[in-house]
Amino acid sequence: MIKKDLSEKIEKMEARELLWMGENMHPVAERMISLLKSSKGGHDVTLSNMGKIDIPGEYKNFKVETIYSPTVAFPWLNSNTLVATTYHQQMDFAFVSNENFLPKEEAIKIKEKAIALLIS
Structure with missing residues (x-):
């Protein structure tokens, strides 16, 4: 298909x-x-849900242990992007930004808040 x-x-x-x-x-x-x-652009964050990754866990002599979400590398200042993927019933998130737009300390705060929301 x-x-x-x-x-x-x-x-x-x-x-x-x-x-x-x-x-x-x-x-x-x-x-x-x-x-x-x-340019700061007209958005705060880009969301990209890659969905379920349908890759066999085993292929010939190989065994897939983990798949990490793909990341992005945009040239613009506001490159805040959240990518989510699911593999073997487990979700993976990647939050990517440009430190000139979003300082690392702020990104860490966002990550910690997101994790707190997910586990509550």
Whole structure:
């Protein structure tokens, strides 16, 4: 089903146009990143629930013990992002930010409050 879905999406994709647009963005990329690094943006936090990760616990000679939530690395100043994933009935959270926007001490307070809320 995944292969069929991807094949249909690839058929509809205008690859040449996407490549052309991407290539034409090179001259302005540094200015865009500079702007993003100086702007607080219009949100406090981005939430990303990756949902249940459906990966077998064992494959041939390998055994998966733990999967950690993927993290993010955005160039903008307000990069506060919470990512949640579930694997083998266990949720994992990753909270990522830019210390220039959210000082480490504040991030630790947020983490401690979140943990207190989850265990209460």
